[in-house]
Amino acid sequence: xxxxxxxxxxxxxxxxxxxxxxxxxxxxxxxxxxxxxxxxxxxxxxxxxxxxxxxxxxxxxxxxxxxxxxxxxxxxxxxxxxxxxxxxxxxxxxxxxxxxxxxxxxxxxxxxxxxxxxxxxxxxxxxxxxxxxxxxxxxxxxxxxxxxxxxxxxxxxxxxxxxxxxxxxxxxxxxxxxxxxxxxxxxxxxxxxxxxxxxxxxxxxxxxxxxxxxxxxxxxxxxxxxxxxxxxxxxxxxxxxxxxxxxxxxxxxxxxxxxxxxxxxxxxxxxxxxxxxxxxxxxxxxxxxxxxxxxxxxxxxxxxxxxxxxxxxxxxxxxxxxxxxxxxxxxxxxxxx
Numbered sequence: 001x002x003x004x005x006x007x008x009x010x011x012x013x014x015x016x017x018x019x020x021x022x023x024x025x026x027x028x029x030x031x032x033x034x035x036x037x038x039x040x041x042x043x044x045x046x047x048x049x050x051x052x053x054x055x056x057x058x059x060x061x062x063x064x065x066x067x068x069x070x071x072x073x074x075x076x077x078x079x080x081x082x083x084x085x086x087x088x089x090x091x092x093x094x095x096x097x098x099x100x101x102x103x104x105x106x107x108x109x110x111x112x113x114x115x116x117x118x119x120x121x122x123x124x125x126x127x128x129x130x131x132x133x134x135x136x137x138x139x140x141x142x143x144x145x146x147x148x149x150x151x152x153x154x155x156x157x158x159x160x161x162x163x164x165x166x167x168x169x170x171x172x173x174x175x176x177x178x179x180x181x182x183x184x185x186x187x188x189x190x191x192x193x194x195x196x197x198x199x200x201x202x203x204x205x206x207x208x209x210x211x212x213x214x215x216x217x218x219x220x221x222x223x224x225x226x227x228x229x230x231x232x233x234x235x236x237x238x239x240x241x242x243x244x245x246x247x248x249x250x251x252x253x254x255x256x257x258x259x260x261x262x263x264x265x266x267x268x269x270x271x272x273x274x275x276x277x278x279x280x281x282x283x284x285x286x287x288x289x290x291x292x293x294x295x296x297x298x299x300x301x302x303x304x305x306x307x308x309x310x311x312x313x314x315x316x317x318x319x320x321x322x323x324x325x326x327x328x329x330x331x332x333x334x335x336x337x
Contacts, residue, residue, distance in 0.1 A: 036231035040143040040153070041245030041253045044226070045177035045199035048160050048169055048211060052077040052084045052107070053133040056164040063130025068117040070131060071108065073165045078105035085172075087135045094119050094127045107170070134162060137169060140179055140197050142247065144215065146227050153206060153226070156215045174208030176218065177201065178225065181249055187287035195248065237263055237273060248285050256282040 055074045058065055076084050079093040080102045094102070097119070104115045119127040143155045155176070159168045178200040187193030205225065208218040220227060239262055243255045256279035264272045277288045 035147075035234050037145040037147050037234060038227070038229040038231055039245055040146055040226050040229065042226055042247045042251075043140050043142050043179050043181055043195060043197060044155065044205070045138065045179040045197075046141050046155070046160070046174070046208075046216065047136065047138045047177070048174035048208065048216070049086075049136045049172045050075070050134070051170040051172035053087055053090050053135045054162055054165065054167070054169065055131050056134050056162060057132035059130055059132075064117050064119055065129045065131040068104070068115045068129075070104070070106070070115060070117070070129070073108070073162075073167045075107045075170050076104055076133070077107060077112075078103075085135075087133050090133065091126075094129065098127060134164075137162070138199075140181075140195055141216075143176075143226055146220070146229070148227065148231065150219075151227075152217065152219050154215050154217050158215060159213045160211050160216060168213060169211055171208070171211040174211070174216070174218070175204040176206040176208070177203075178205050180251055181247055184248055184286050187289070193287055236265075239263055242275070244282075244289075246282070248282070254281075 052075045055065070055070055055072055055076065058070065058072055076090065078084060079090055080097050082093055084090045084093070099119050099121065101116050101118050104117055106113055106115060117129050119129050122128050137160055141156045143153055144157060146153045161168050179197045180200075181195050181197040183196040185194045185196065204221065205223070206218045206220040208216055210217045237260060239260050242258050242260050244258050245253055245255055247253045256277070258275050258277050258279065261274045261276060264274070266272070277283055282288070
């Protein structure tokens with residue numbers, strides 16, 4: 001892992017300069033010619049439903065799940081030959097099959113396999129296998145870009161992972177909703193901080209079609225409020241002054257100054273940029289870059305606004321990206337020098 005230790009004031013979070021490593025993705029890659037996109041920077045509510053159910057915890061002791069070889073992180077795709085679509089439906093399938101041996105089709109580390117489990121009845125007479133499972137996640141994240149030609153968007157800059165297993169949630173379906181930032185938990189030493197907000201549950205403003213290590217991707221509805229803005233050409237980043245766009249209060253998207261300290265193209269761990277937050281207003285509001293916030297694009301001194309070719313994932317130097325409620329985001333930033 002390539003990691004540069006910050007020097008001078010960057011060693012201290014209290015010095016009001018927060019260094020972060022950003023992981024690039026291929027989300028905005030342009031192989032031939034120039035492509036224009038709209039940098040967004042607004043938060044959205046994200047809801048994601050998995051394909052199958054994810055085993056997130058196995059209790060201690062002897063259980064049917066442990067006895068059959070089920071492990072944390074396994075994805076249960078079928079039960080007794082029936083596709084598993086939710087935790088409730090999986091529980092219903094177990095009740096239908098009773099305590100008879102039931103085949104579970106699972107995926108583990110990308111490989112398919114079949115296990116045979118013998119459920120047991122608990123004190124209430126309900127058939128159980130002794131495993132905590134999950135089928136969905138929800139939270140707040142930031143939309144990185146919108147492509148007006150295809151009406152598609154990219155957000156987060158990294159995949160939605162399960163908070164217990166840190167594994168990428170297997171994608172089944174999902175959507176984005178309008179959101180409003182209500183509060184900020186400031187970042188600090190040992191704490192990344194986060195945005196907190198409300199979802200507008202009256203209707204979806206976009207549909208997801210993928211959850212990848214590069215981010216989440218989807219299409220927007222005709223009345224989506226995130227499609228307005230100026231298109232800018234996609235380019236590669238360079239070291240120097242920049243501006244990030246972020247929504248850290250209410251519905252407003254503001255621009256804040258940062259400094260790109262180093263660009264590390266082709267870094268083995270995929271984290272190709274180090275930057276520090278220099279804007280006093282952003283530091284006062286959030287303490288730096290917090291979970292749910294970050295999207296970036298570059299602007300040169302001519303006033304043009306070339307959008308970074310690649311979306312970014314923000315995390316503290318050396319820290320793994322983890323999510324509790326899917327609340328990380330990737331913010332557009334402008335190169336200013």
